[in-house]
Amino acid sequence: xxxxxxxxxxxxxxxxxxxxxxxxxxxxxxxxxxxxxxxxxxxxxxxxxxxxxxxxxxxxxxxxxxxxxxxxxxxxxxxxxxxxxxxxxxxxxxxxxxxxxxxxxxxxxxxxxxxxxxxxxxxxxxxxxxxxxxxxxxxxxxxxxxxxxxxxxxxxxxxxxxxxxxxxxxxxxxxxxxxxxxxxxxxxxxxxxxxxxxxxxxxxxxxxxxxxxxxxxxxxxxxxxxxxxxxxxxxxxxxxxxxxxxxxxxxxxxxxxxxxxxxxxxxxxxxxxxxxxxxxxxxxxxxxxxxxxxxxxxxxxxxxxxxxxxxxxxxxxxxxxxxxxxxxxxxxxxxxxxxxxxxxxxxxxxxxxxxxxxxxxxxxxxxxxxxxxxxxxxx
Numbered sequence: 001x002x003x004x005x006x007x008x009x010x011x012x013x014x015x016x017x018x019x020x021x022x023x024x025x026x027x028x029x030x031x032x033x034x035x036x037x038x039x040x041x042x043x044x045x046x047x048x049x050x051x052x053x054x055x056x057x058x059x060x061x062x063x064x065x066x067x068x069x070x071x072x073x074x075x076x077x078x079x080x081x082x083x084x085x086x087x088x089x090x091x092x093x094x095x096x097x098x099x100x101x102x103x104x105x106x107x108x109x110x111x112x113x114x115x116x117x118x119x120x121x122x123x124x125x126x127x128x129x130x131x132x133x134x135x136x137x138x139x140x141x142x143x144x145x146x147x148x149x150x151x152x153x154x155x156x157x158x159x160x161x162x163x164x165x166x167x168x169x170x171x172x173x174x175x176x177x178x179x180x181x182x183x184x185x186x187x188x189x190x191x192x193x194x195x196x197x198x199x200x201x202x203x204x205x206x207x208x209x210x211x212x213x214x215x216x217x218x219x220x221x222x223x224x225x226x227x228x229x230x231x232x233x234x235x236x237x238x239x240x241x242x243x244x245x246x247x248x249x250x251x252x253x254x255x256x257x258x259x260x261x262x263x264x265x266x267x268x269x270x271x272x273x274x275x276x277x278x279x280x281x282x283x284x285x286x287x288x289x290x291x292x293x294x295x296x297x298x299x300x301x302x303x304x305x306x307x308x309x310x311x312x313x314x315x316x317x318x319x320x321x322x323x324x325x326x327x328x329x330x331x332x333x334x335x336x337x338x339x340x341x342x343x344x345x346x347x348x349x350x351x352x353x354x355x356x357x358x359x360x361x362x363x364x365x366x367x368x369x370x371x372x373x374x375x376x377x378x379x
Contacts, residue, residue: 006075006120014043015203018306029121031202039303040203046250053222063109063211069247070207076116077145081108082211086219089337098372099340105373107137110205114197115141117204127194129182131294132161133373139170150194152182160377178289180300199234200303209240224259226365229352231344231372232263232272233298235307242310261316263307264351266291269299272307276318293326293343325350345371
């Protein structure tokens, strides 16, 4: 944790609802929209931000290199998250390896920013439901911030995730069912003084996740890929990168062209894929969700409607893959790259292979596939 006291970025001007555009006070701690209960969006005064790609040379190798477009100016809670490598997997195929983050997953990005802002507002405790990786990240960043943490996880979550949380001093509750049931348990039985940092139930985790797009721009030499293939559970990373593209255009880094976003889900839990194929504006809860890619077992994502918006706005698509495809692609990608691939990353690779076979991904396309965490915790 930084010894410097936290202070707000003066360019952070607004907090608005993604759905109804209701304005919220950015100087107060916010959860979801007070009017419609939907996720909130952090907005900045981009006219006041002078940030060019050349300004980033020599900065710290973490997501906080982009602090002009993050909520805090100083005092962040950091375990050196972000700036993960982009690994070649073919002539025009790359893997963004998020397993290199603190706590071994992309969840470190969102928790660093969310816990930092919570500390700014004087929060005394933190809570979240999780399929595994988010719980470990919250436990670690809570420990770094000297804040108590309680997490709830499905009872069948792999043991490594549970022990990781306990290592960092978090209280762990195991709940029958899915992450939705874990969230319900916390809302009904969790400590009332704990701030809920669930996916998209506060607006700052998305700010950490959006930095993945900024990194891609730098790592690809000042350009963005043609296609981004993303394994989608709650969808914060997908929506965060979509938000970042608009920010980059406002900064003058890019024009109106966007990478085509792809949401990959497991066949046993694919609410975004179903909503996309049916032309729906919102996702419907998936009955009896089942997959061993636990990060994809999110039957009712709060931000499902935002995932659908992001896919359609970028001329993207959504695809579901079987458990057999996930297992095979996880092994194949590991053998091809030397990356410690998690099942969610394997799902993304399987989705990319399927789309290439179908011709949706063209031979000339530059493609980035996300491996969202380490596979070690699943073994």
